[in-house]
Amino acid sequence: LNKIIFAIDEVLDKSILDNLFEYIYGIKIGYPLLLKIGVNETINLVHNFIKNDKEIIMDLKLADIDNTMKSIVSQLEFADSYIAHSFIGIEGALDELKKYIDEKNKKLYLLASMSHKGWNDNFYPYIKNVISKIDPYGIVAPATKLQILKTIRKDFPKKIIISPGIGAQGGEFGDALCYGADYEIIGRSIYTSKDPIGKIKEIVKLQEEKINVCKGSNP
Ligand code: BMP
Numbered sequence: 001l002n003k004i005i006f007a008i009d010e011v012l013d014k015s016i017l018d019n020l021f022e023y024i025y026g027i028k029i030g031y032p033l034l035l036k037i038g039v040n041e042t043i044n045l046v047h048n049f050i051k052n053d054k055e056i057i058m059d060l061k062l063a064d065i066d067n068t069m070k071s072i073v074s075q076l077e078f079a080d081s082y083i084a085h086s087f088i089g090i091e092g093a094l095d096e097l098k099k100y101i102d103e104k105n106k107k108l109y110l111l112a113s114m115s116h117k118g119w120n121d122n123f124y125p126y127i128k129n130v131i132s133k134i135d136p137y138g139i140v141a142p143a144t145k146l147q148i149l150k151t152i153r154k155d156f157p158k159k160i161i162i163s164p165g166i167g168a169q170g171g172e173f174g175d176a177l178c179y180g181a182d183y184e185i186i187g188r189s190i191y192t193s194k195d196p197i198g199k200i201k202e203i204v205k206l207q208e209e210k211i212n213v214c215k216g217s218n219p
Pocket of ligand 1: 140
């Protein structure tokens with residue numbers, strides 16, 4: 001099973017990261033790592049992942065006017081994909097960003113809902129409309145709210161869904177996969193572990209067990 005996107009929000013030894021390689025589908029990088037070590041060191045750290053075509057997802061939760069977002073993306077071209085907020089809307093923002101990312105043969109993910117308690121899903125109909133119109137490569141949806149995740153999967157049957165909120169935020173390993181996610185985004189459970197490699201193997205096993213139970217049952 002290769003269903004983990006590692007949220008690398010902390011500096012790790014390159015040797016540890018490289019040992020995690022085979023268990024990871026992709027890596028998600030955000031402000032925490034970029035601000036701690038800078039862009040060049042980040043590129044060095046994830047070099048093997050770039051070289052071997054693992055997906056590198058740049059998570060700066062873009063939420064600005066088109067020109068600013070395009071400028072940010074143009075300075076982070078080592079990434080394969082970029083996450084943006086949906087609530088900023090289409091004209092003058094996501095329409096141009098999507099065009100720009102398409103031209104560069106990169107991928108766009110849009111946030112459909114977030115994993116923390118205070119996120120208001122009453123706005124989902126609006127967000128759903130934005131996602132439908134922009135037609136991104138993928139969607140970010142929470143593993144902490146499985147019914148919403150299930151709705152988002154139903155509304156977007158063909159999109160890649162990546163799902164955070166597992167482990168440190170309370171979601172159980174494998175649940176998001178059972179409710180429609182393609183990949184589980186996992187950060188602290190791995191990088192705060194004393195034995196990240198042992199931990200990731202344990203997570204893969206738990207995901208496999210969950211999938212074996214839920215497959216065919218269509219939760
Ligand atoms: P952790 O497993 O340590 O909770 O990390 C989750 C990662 O997913 C973090 O990088 C966080 O910023 C991100 N994330 C999230 O937790 N909830 C969301 O709704 C969207 C996210 O991108």
